[in-house]
Amino acid sequence: MLTLLASRGGAQSAAATRATNAATSAAISAADLRTRLYLIADDSMRGRLAGSASDTLVTAYIASELARAGLAPAGEDGGWFQIVHFRDRGGREPVIPSRNVIGVLRGSDPALRNEYVVLSAHNDHVGVARRAVDHDSLRVANFAAAMRKRGSSGAAAQAWATHTLDSLRALRPPRRDSIFNGADDDGSGTVALLAIAEALAASPDRPKRSILFISHTAEEEGLLGSEWFTDHPTVPRDSLVAELDMDMIGRGSAADVVNGGPAYLELVGTRRLSTELGDVAERVDAKEPVPFEFNYAFDAPGDREQYYCRADHYSYARYGIPSINFSRGDHPDYHEVTDEPQYIDYDALARVATYVRDLAVTLANLDHRVLIDKPKQQNPHAGCVQ
Numbered sequence: 001m002l003t004l005l006a007s008r009g010g011a012q013s014a015a016a017t018r019a020t021n022a023a024t025s026a027a028i029s030a031a032d033l034r035t036r037l038y039l040i041a042d043d044s045m046r047g048r049l050a051g052s053a054s055d056t057l058v059t060a061y062i063a064s065e066l067a068r069a070g071l072a073p074a075g076e077d078g079g080w081f082q083i084v085h086f087r088d089r090g091g092r093e094p095v096i097p098s099r100n101v102i103g104v105l106r107g108s109d110p111a112l113r114n115e116y117v118v119l120s121a122h123n124d125h126v127g128v129a130r131r132a133v134d135h136d137s138l139r140v141a142n143f144a145a146a147m148r149k150r151g152s153s154g155a156a157a158q159a160w161a162t163h164t165l166d167s168l169r170a171l172r173p174p175r176r177d178s179i180f181n182g183a184d185d186d187g188s189g190t191v192a193l194l195a196i197a198e199a200l201a202a203s204p205d206r207p208k209r210s211i212l213f214i215s216h217t218a219e220e221e222g223l224l225g226s227e228w229f230t231d232h233p234t235v236p237r238d239s240l241v242a243e244l245d246m247d248m249i250g251r252g253s254a255a256d257v258v259n260g261g262p263a264y265l266e267l268v269g270t271r272r273l274s275t276e277l278g279d280v281a282e283r284v285d286a287k288e289p290v291p292f293e294f295n296y297a298f299d300a301p302g303d304r305e306q307y308y309c310r311a312d313h314y315s316y317a318r319y320g321i322p323s324i325n326f327s328r329g330d331h332p333d334y335h336e337v338t339d340e341p342q343y344i345d346y347d348a349l350a351r352v353a354t355y356v357r358d359l360a361v362t363l364a365n366l367d368h369r370v371l372i373d374k375p376k377q378q379n380p381h382a383g384c385v386q
C-alpha cells in the first residue's frame with residue numbers, strides 16, 4: 001500500500017499526470033480516457049456543480065464531443081440539451097440552467113431503429129469546498145481510516161499514515177486543495193460514454209437498434225437529471241428497451257475496495273426486472289479477453305448502502321425499463337477533494353468501457369426486446385426501495 005500510494009504521486013512521468021493535446025482515436029483506449037478525464041476533472045471545471053457555470057462548460061464539451069464523433073442530437077427542440085428544472089435547498093431554481101446532454105447513434109435496422117438501448121453517466125459533481133485542506137494529509141488520513149474499518153489496529157494504521165505522509169512530503173510540499181474534481185464520480189463514466197460513442201460511430205457495422213447516449217445532470221442533487229429525462233423523455237418511453245449506467249468505474253484496486261483488483265465490477269439492478277438482461281450481461285462478459293467477476297452484493301434487497309436507490313439507473317427501473325448500474329466501487333477519495341485523475345486505473349476503465357459497449361451492442365442486436373419477467377414498481381413516483 002505504501003509504495004503504491006507514494007509512486008502514484010511521485011514516480012509517474014509528467015505525461016501521465018497532466019492533460020495532453022493528443023487527438024483521441026476511434027478505438028477505446030486508456031490514453032484517450034486519460035486525455036478526456038484530465039479535461040473534465042481539471043480544477044478549472046470547479047467541481048461541475050449542477051446549475052453552475054462549470055456545468056454549462058462541461059455539458060458544452062460533452063455535446064461537442066458527441067457531435068464530433070458523428071452522433072445526432074436527441075435533446076429538446078432538435079438540439080443536444082434538455083434543461084432540467086429543479087429547486088435548490090433554498091427553494092430556488094438555479095440561475096444557470098442545468099442540462100442533460102442527449103445524442104443518438106441511429107440503428108441500422110429500419111424496423112428496430114425506433115427502439116433504443118440507453119447508455120448513461122452523469123456530468124455533475126459537488127462543486128467547491130468552503131475551506132481548502134492539504135491534499136496529501138487528507139488522503140492519507142482517509143486511507144488510514146479505511147484500514148481501521150477493514151480490521152487494522154489503530155496503531156498499525158497510524159504507523160502507516162505517518163510513514164506514508166513522510167514519504168510524500170519528501171516528494172512534494174503540501175498542496176492546498178478545495179476543488180471536488182470528481183474524476184471517478186462521475187468523470188470516469190463520462191469519458192467512457194464519449195469513448196463508446198466515438199468507437200461505435202466509427203464502426204462500419206451499426207447495431208440494429210439505436211443507441212441513446214445520455215449525460216445526466218444533477219445526479220448529486222438526487223438523481224434529478226435522470227428523473228427528469230424519464231419523466232419527460234425526448235423519445236417515446238416505451239421505446240427504451242434497456243439502460244446501462246456507468247458511475248464510478250475508474251478505481252476498484254485492492255487498496256480501494258475489499259476484494260478489489262483488475263476483475264472487480266459491481267452490478268446493481270441487473271435481474272430486478274429481467275432475468276435475461278442478467279444472463280446476457282454474464283454471457284457477454286465471459287467472452288471478454290479478461291472477464292470481470294461481478295459483485296452483486298450491493299444489489300441485495302435491504303442492503304444498508306442503498307446503491308439500488310443511489311444511481312441514475314433507478315430512474316429507468318421505476319418505469320419498468322430493465323437497467324444496470326456498473327461501478328468499480330467506493331473508495332477513500334469518494335466525495336473528497338482528493339478524487340483526482342492521477343488516481344484512476346485507466347486500463348481497467350478502458351476494459352469496463354469496452355465491456356459496456358459490447359453489452360450495449362448485443363442488446364441492440366437481439367432479435368427480440370430483452371424479456372421482462374418480473375413485476376415493475378406500481379407507481380414510478382412512489383419512492384425507491386432497496
Ligand SMILES: [Zn+2]
Nearest residue numbers: 185186220335
Ligand atoms: Zn457522487
